[in-house]
Amino acid sequence: MYAVIDTETTGLLPSHRHRVIEIAVVLLDARGQVEDEWVTLLNPQRDLGPQHIHGILTADVLEAPEFVAVARRLGELLAGRMVVGHNVEFDLGFLRAEFARLGFVVPLFTERSMCTMALAGHLYPGAKRTLGACCAAAGISLEGWHSALADTRATAELFGRYLQEFPSPPPWQWAYEEVRGWRWPELPKHEFTPTVRPVHAGGRHGWMSRLVDQLPRVPEPPQADSYLALLDGILANREITATDADQLVQVATELGLTRLEVQDLHCDYVSGLAEGMWAAGGLTPERRSDLDRVAVMLGYLESDVDDALLRASSGRYVVPSRPGANGFPPGSTLVFTGDMIEPREVWWDRAVAAGFAPQEAVRPDTTFVVAADPDSLSVKARAAREYGVPIVSVDAFRRLLPPPEERQQHAS
Numbered sequence: 233m234y235a236v237i238d239t240e241t242t243g244l245l246p247s248h249r250h251r252v253i254e255i256a257v258v259l260l261d262a263r264g265q266v267e268d269e270w271v272t273l274l275n276p277q278r279d280l281g282p283q284h285i286h287g288i289l290t291a292d293v294l295e296a297p298e299f300v301a302v303a304r305r306l307g308e309l310l311a312g313r314m315v316v317g318h319n320v321e322f323d324l325g326f327l328r329a330e331f332a333r334l335g336f337v338v339p340l341f342t343e344r345s346m347c348t349m350a351l352a353g354h355l356y357p358g359a360k361r362t363l364g365a366c367c368a369a370a371g372i373s374l375e376g377w378h379s380a381l382a383d384t385r386a387t388a389e390l391f392g393r394y395l396q397e398f399p400s401p402p403p404w405q406w407a408y409e410e411v412r413g414w415r416w417p418e419l420p421k422h423e424f425t426p427t428v429r430p431v432h433a434g435g436r437h438g439w440m441s442r443l444v445d446q447l448p449r450v451p452e453p454p455q456a457d458s459y460l461a462l463l464d465g466i467l468a469n470r471e472i473t474a475t476d477a478d479q480l481v482q483v484a485t486e487l488g489l490t491r492l493e494v495q496d497l498h499c500d501y502v503s504g505l506a507e508g509m510w511a512a513g514g515l516t517p518e519r520r521s522d523l524d525r526v527a528v529m530l531g532y533l534e535s536d537v538d539d540a541l542l543r544a545s546s547g548r549y550v551v552p553s554r555p556g557a558n559g560f561p562p563g564s565t566l567v568f569t570g571d572m573i574e575p576r577e578v579w580w581d582r583a584v585a586a587g588f589a590p591q592e593a594v595r596p597d598t599t600f601v602v603a604a605d606p607d608s609l610s611v612k613a614r615a616a617r618e619y620g621v622p623i624v625s626v627d628a629f630r631r632l633l634p635p636p637e638e639r640q641q642h643a644s
Contacts, residue, residue: 233408234260235313235347236388238380239323240288242281244462244479246329250300251276254289254429255327256380257309260316262400264392266390270309272383272426274299282476285465288429296427299330304419307338311416314408317346318363318387319461328493339414344407348387349457351394353449361457362464365445366390379429447504451532455487456497472529491605498530506540510549515541528622530608535631550551560599562587562631567594569612570604572626579626586633594621602629 236258243250256271273288275295280288308325321342327501331338352366353357359366367374367386370393375388395402437543444464450456462483466476484494505523509515524534541549560566568576579602583590592613594601601616601623616623624632 233262233313234264234316234391235310236260236308236316236328236384237320237323237390238317238384238387239326240286241277241326241381242276243475245486246326248479248482249278250281250326251278252326253280253286253293254380255302255306256384257306258384258388259309259313259394260388264388264395266388269381269385270305270426271384271428272297272302272424273429274302282466284457291423292429293427297422298422300334300420301424303331304421304432305333305424307416307419310338310340312412312414314404314411315340315525316348316384316387316391317459318347318348318366318390320345320347320349321458322462330503334419336417336419338416339411341530342410346391346404348390348394349461351391353451353457355394355397359449360445361447361449361461362445365447368445381428425591440564441517444505447501450497450500453489455489456493457569459484459487459489459494460497460501467526467529470528477529483610485556495531498532499536502527502530502536503540503543504534506537507544510541510544531623531628533624533631534630536628548549556593562586563600565589565591565595566629567598567601567612567616568603569601572604579629582613594619596621600624602626 238256239252240254241250241252243505253276254271254273256269258269273293275293275296275298279297280286280290280293283289315324324342324345328340331340344505348363348366349361352361352369356369359369363383363386365373367390372386372393374382393573447460447464458589459480466472466480472480485590489497505526509519509523513623520537523537527533527537537589538549538551542551548613560614566583568579568590572579580590581626583602591598594612596619598616598619598621601612601621602625603610603613603623604626606623606625613623615621
């Protein structure tokens with residue numbers, strides 16, 4: 233009755249020609265009992281994207297089949313079954329794109345699928361978002377996270393638990409009857425041998441991934457959890473690459489999230505990480521440094537993390553003293569980019585008065601960039617991401633500046 237799926241991909245956006253590089257399917261009967269399972273790596277004929285997340289090496293996929301070879305077998309597994317996944321729209325979007333590359337339109341519709349991330353929020357208000365957190369709450373072991381088969385097995389077991397909360401037949405029986413009658417196109421037949429990933433690939437990423445697992449769900453806007461679920465996976469390894477950042481902007485756009493909504497989500501995300509860190513104890517300098525890196529990647533400052541930790545600790549957290557304003561010492565170099573409401577010359581003069589050293593171009597040793605739009609795709613912003621230079625908003629930079637009277641004293 234059900235086909236539980238999970239994919240590992242070269243990126244976040246099938247519209248950017250990102251590809252599926254691993255897919256797993258676990259078949260369940262109406263009671264949630266396992267009937268069969270299938271998994272294979274895929275050779276995407278391109279680079280593998282964020283290997284720090286999925287853990288798959290180029291050598292692993294060299295002999296793997298291409299999607300065209302497995303399409304017919306995959307169609308046989310999915311035909312007549314209701315698809316289940318955790319944040320299932322992500323996986324369905326990639327599968328629809330893979331079949332479309334072969335010239336086929338397949339009946340894989342989010343509206344007729346089941347999402348365990350959504351079910352968790354429906355059944356257990358306050359449930360966390362990630363697969364790891366949902367499994368932990370249900371007492372399900374999740375080994376080899378970001379391995380398609382491990383994630384699919386865990387999702388299948390989780391869905392089986394959730395099924396017990398509903399009568400038989402379940403409320404979505406009518407949708408299953410509709411799915412069961414859909415016709416699939418006649419897909420080309422190819423001989424292939426499934427390729428299973430080596431044991432070195434995949435795995436969880438330490439304390440940050442466990443912290444991410446504890447972040448709360450976000451009920452509004454409706455697309456928020458889909459966006460944040462992708463952010464969870466990226467940040468589990470404590471970094472956002474320039475490519476990741478560009479893709480997140482595009483994902484937010486495709487989900488219909490406004491810039492203000494994304495800013496609010498990022499702000500709540502940083503606060504949630506800080507609260508989770510304080511609650512877990514063990515606020516070591518190394519972990520605080522990791523949290524600061526994540527905050528900067530999302531457009532916030534160390535001072536914002538301080539504020540979040542103060543709130544989480546009810547004022548018990550001791551803010552460390554730092555040279556200069558909020559961690560950027562006098563003499564720090566900065567570059568402005570984007571059209572600001574006030575003239576660029578005004579901001580340049582303010583920066584100089586505050587003891588900063590403005591530059592015209594971004595260099596590897598630039599301390600930070602001030603952007604009218606922190607998600608900017610300008611040449612300067614792209615260079616900053618390439619060099620790992622923090623990008624802060626105009627409002628954040630304004631908070632870095634001393635009061636006007638202090639600036640005047642500095643200038644004189």
